[in-house]
Amino acid sequence: MKKSIIILSLLATALSGFSQTVDDALRYSQQFYEGTARYMAMGGAFGALGSDFSVASTNPAGMGIFRSSVMSITPEVSSFRTASTYNGTYAEDSRSIFNLGNLGYVQTTKLSSSGWKYFQFGMGMNRLNNYNSNQYMRGENLENSRLDIYQQQADGVGYQYVGDLQGDYAFDLAPAWDIYLIDTVPGFTDYYYTPVPFAGTLQEQTIRTKGSTNEWLMSFSGNYSDKLFIGATVGMPYIRYMRETLYAESDVADTIPYFNSWSVRENLNTTGWGINLKLGIIYQAAPWLRLGAAFHTPTYYWNMRDSWYTTYYADLEWTPATSKSSITGNYQYRFSSPMRFIGDAAILINKFGSISGEYEYVDFADARFSARDYGFNDVNTSIRNSYQSTHNLRVGTEWRYGQISFRAGYRLSTSPYSKNLNDGKRQAASGGIGLNFGKASIDFAYVRSWSNEDYYMYSSETIQPNAVQKVFTAQQFALTLKTRL
Template sequence: MKKLFLCIGILSISFLNAQDISDVIRYSQQEIRGTARYRALSGAFGALGGDLSALHVNPAGSAVFLNSHGAITLSSQSINNDVVFGNDLNPFNNFRNTSSTNINFNQLGAVFIYDNYNSESSGINKISLGLTYDQTTDNKDEFVVLGTTRNSIDDLFLADAQGIQLGLITPRAGETIDGLYAFLGENEGVRAQQAFLGHETLIIEANDLDDPTGTGYSSNIASGVFDQDYIYESTGLNGKFTVNLGAQIDQDFYVGVNLNSHFISYDRFTEFFETNNNTGSAINEVLFTNRLSTIGAGFSAQVGAIAKVANILRLGASYESPTWYSIEEETTQRLETFSNANGTAIVNPDVVNIFPEYTLRTPAKYTGSVAILFGQQGLISMDYSFKDYSSSRLSSDNNNDFSNLNSFVEDNLQNAYTFRIGSEWRDGNWSYRGGYSFEKSPYKNTLILGNKNGFSAGFGYAFEQFKFDVAYDYTQQKRNDQLYPGSGFSNSVLIENYTENITLTASMNF
């Protein structure tokens, strides 16, 4: 059983915890991965309603249902990452493709309709009550990096070690590796732990071995050429449970409100392997593994309205409040080196770093929608949503200072919009659908994360009170990932992501 040690949190834009701008984006972006009909129209449902996933765009959509309705959805997702290893030796010349597939139960819910037969006195024609679960993010991802570079992982440990006294990261008589690693985490933070790992595995060495107060270090890895392998794997999902209340007023106006309970489940594993045969190098192999586990819970609210302006035209508007998340995380590490002259050195602390809980406030979301209906034959629907990602904020009740990271978020993130358009046409019991979506990057520098484009198609068949729907959707987005963000090791990869989903929904009126 691993020992548990509480690490007093210090601000670190580091790969070791979720207090990082990339994770702010991960938990701020919510894409309802809902019913097949919703996905076939690329989610353009803000002025339509009448779909269980549509009420997450506009809560008033629940009151559009004519009858009580329930649905369940399964989705198969395929992820392809084309990875190019950018480095100083062979810039963007090391290509690798990684693909993975998984199946998710991503939607379940029901809306209950209560007609008001005395609507003349109140103006309320019906009331709707919705209870739903929807997956908002699939955290599964993986890619592999293979390449040759002149940059070594020693840069990471050197940068963290500079300024830390040698005596602090040297075990005293009777002190164990686990004990010192835990002590550093509790009292000094991530940088000291990294320095300790690098020193104990002989990657770095003090400039003055006899001065315990010395703070200067050099590398035992000689400069030259390095072969590097890097594996990234993440799993988990984010989702939300929603209680919805809606109403139809005077036949042509719909209103609604959502109360949302969110959750986060995210696990990440990385493994880095480096080899070299450089002349004078005392270390010839490095194997560095890290695991991160993140859980979180949050709350948000939504309000919305839909108006029938004419038989052919509907307009919609909705507001989603910020989500306030409470987030906890744990990490483990292992570092191993090999020397042709001296053999193997391993530091595998039997310690789980538990970081203090912190709060993330995501940006609010505003959506405007328009739908054109051609009787019972078909429709065209458009949504425009807006978020200010620079307004995201982190805070803590544990005396953690997030001012630097919040300033970094404000300086590097921007206002971003999403545009969705979808169409549906009916032929008897059959329905045929298609859609397109565009999502602007939340980063001011789109080389970090590019704009996202997607398209979708699908069909449905209805008989009596039952409906079966199928959808296919595809998205494409580029990003540039530093292997260890915020560290002294600058190697990065260019990733072009292609994601495909096939979604099946079974639903019924009752």
């Protein structure tokens, strides 16, 4: 596995509090569309098929294929598992949640028997991303300590600035200084040492994340002579992201004098509303073939808000164990995610089945941060240098036998990292069934997704531990209840 771009973000977060990073840009730009169980079971390859509320977030022209008014709701149960290997030590953790993947209403109005035949108006919510996970990693490090970075950062800075709990180092050096995780070398006021003078600690890190991006939307679409379908969606995605990271080092072998353990807990809460426009078109090229295309403008998040704080804990043999929390930081900024281009195709096999495919292009290097009081030039330059365009492929098939439909799908998202910096590819396989009772239907879906990455617990330009090799797997069970009105 290749060297992770996460090094760049750790430099920013570990040494500057919780400033926005290239990782944040990717997190809030990626979209792993959820929606109805039918949509999920077919791998999300639904743009040209349409007649499903999920397509309001991908190709809104698919809403134009509705011929009746519909309501749908999709509860989900999801399970996320992370396995890690660090310096030969294996660890794992998992998390399960219940959430809502889709809630939608479509009002269909018949206009005439020819020309513009139908008009549709839809409103509701589709989930675009899921941030829930529990991660745990551990292993012995015989080369360095995270405190080495703090010492490196503090050297040359007067202790009155390092220890200022309201100053530039309020979230890292200042609370660490307050409980003697760094201290001045006797006879100096700006050179430091730590209670871990040489390596050999057990390093552990737990990362718990929660939240999602849910897109609330209004969609408008039309059907012209059952040949041309057009649509537009105004989307308002809402980001809610919470992360708690606990990093700890301990002298389990009892080889470091006067030192038992230390740890830091970092808490971050991010929220933000955005707005975008999606335009789509579908053409019925033949009775058995539909072709479609869609364009998504960049999503402009105008009120991103971060709130964060840290808590340091030290257990040193020469003084009682103690802890120190930082002040709570708050910051408001703006973020723009990249535009997207989508192409769709669907083969219709009478009324018995379909095979569909979808291609999506997005260039994550175009993501941008901005604020009234800060230019973000360095971060935006890092985004341009770190990321590249990705190619997302989704394929699916559906076959009907009486009232029962059988579905399967697969999706692939290529790596967003440039220069082969990390294995960021993500894949998913899915399947499901549907039961049609006329005016009502029930759909079931199962999705299994997986990805790999290298991760670094901490890093500076000269200090870096070995990579943690992480494997993510997720399982989702979705149920959609739909009724025609």
